[in-house]
Amino acid sequence: MAGTEYGMSFDIAAVRRQFPILSEIIDGRPVHYLDNGASAQTPLAVIDAVRHYETTSRANVLRGVHRLAERATEAYENARAEVAKFLGVQPLEVIFTGGCTAAINLVAYSYGSLLKAGDRILLSELEHHSNIVPWQLLRARSGVEIDMIPVTEDGRIDLTKLPRLVTSRTKLISLAHVSNVTGALLDIRAVVAAAKSVGAKVMLDGAQRAPHGPLDLPSLGIDFYAFAGHKAYGPNGIGVLWGKPELLDAMPPFMGGGSMIGRVTFAETTWAPSPRRFEAGTPAIGPAIGLGAACSWMQALDWTAAHDHEMALVQRLMDGLQKVDGTRLFGPASLQNRYPVVSFTLDGVHPHDVAQTLDSFGVAVRAGHHCAQPLMDRFDLDGTTRVSMAPYNDNTDIDALLAGVAHAARTLR
Amino acid sequence: MNDQLYQDRIVALAKAKTGAGKLDAPTKSARRDNPLCGDRVTMDIKLDGQGRITEIAHQVRGCLLCQASASALSAVAVGRDAAGVADIRHDAERALGRESGDPREPFTAFAPVAAHKSRQECVLLPFEALKDALS
Structure with missing residues (x-):
């Protein structure tokens, strides 16, 4: 070997x-571990980063003024910066979520709340359930409609069907960047071109792509990107949503709670800007730090x-x-x-x-x-x-x- | 090699396909899915006036364990009512180590599954389908 x-x-x-x-x-x-698409293994760099936080910096982030809280906040925000570097984007465009599923649900709920009955979401036949069911829940809430791009015999999304399926009512196209079953890589350029022709947004489920190296999201022309930490050599319980800042700024919160507010009164509450608007409550600090280390590890390969x-x-x-x-x-x-x-x-x-x-x-x-x-x-x-x-x-x-x-x-x- | 799960008896039960197929005009029929793995069992039964099974057939879209269990169950179900089927389920549960006591035949064949908790539902799915058909 x-x-x-x-x-x-x-x-x-x-x-x-x-x-x-x-x-x-x-x-x-x-161990012959060939189940990386479900969960990858984690390198010492990640284990060490999490251990370092837990043994030298463990505290809640953002609110404390004591030394440990400052360390924790710095490590958490450094992790956001590492993830941003891995994706080729700005740190404040990176939202930590509970996972890839949580990131897609966030978009389906928050961006989805801006859609109206009759608007159409375009998915594909090869999507993971996590990129199907959140949209069906949105459909039940708001009356949007779902279209589906079929799959070719060799397990690729059949983009020859795009002209028929993308219409002026299509508001969002959400597809797997890489199929979790066939390994097929999406032709993003064709999807983005079709989307832009009707003003639709594009979201990619990057769960199976992110573990295979750094990305340059701005060059793709997409609007949202989601991936899971545990499939990308990081800890469980952490994931990432990237979104274009103008879209994130227009979106209402997904969950309410601490950290995501501007000012709370019983009469009215205002929201913090993104990414805090979408990180209600105490985040998964250690896992986020671990994911930052995983992104750094991937950058070095x-x-x-x-x-x-x-x-x-x-x-x-x-x-x-x-x-x-x-x-x-x-x-x-x-x-x-x-x-x-x-x-x-x-x-x-x-x-x-x-x-x-x-x-x-x-x-x-x-x-x-x-x-x-x-x-x-x-x-x-x-x-x-x-x-x-x-x-x-x-x-x-x-x-x-x-x-x-x-x-x-x-x-x- | 630790591949004792697929012992000859389990493989033989699955390959025997006892009761595999469909019944014409069943008295009752029920389908159960395991949402975790996608296994699917359909049980057709004919009943006599006392609610006892006179004929049984099963269709399994599932793994070898599920096929073996459906085959074993079909081999001993005729003549039993709902209580009788519940009684033989104890044999499967005993074989899987989920209940104490010695299982009766042919369910002793499933003893190797006791060490593979994630696969035990595969063995029990045909019982669930038959229970639904009898309810």
């Missing part, structure tokens, strides 16, 4: 050393080399799976415009049984509908087995998985 395989620019052994859990032995087997490494693993995986009789791959057949998420089925073996067998080989994957039931319906599937990779994965992970799939094929059908 090690870096020699991929050149000196990407030292896989050095990356792996930063993730203590990768040294874990379970039932005598090393050579993502050109890391992406090449991840795609080499995808190729090895796809080649290996195609040698097992009865496997069927879903998603793009090529490595172009995709990220390292690969879904497959094995004829005659349910995905959960594949995943359970893989567990006995020390391989962690996700099986089932991946919170994308409309996509499963599109392909008439009970579910798939999903392999989702991170830069710390290596050939031994893929080879262990292939051995497990071959075993399942031999013994369970």
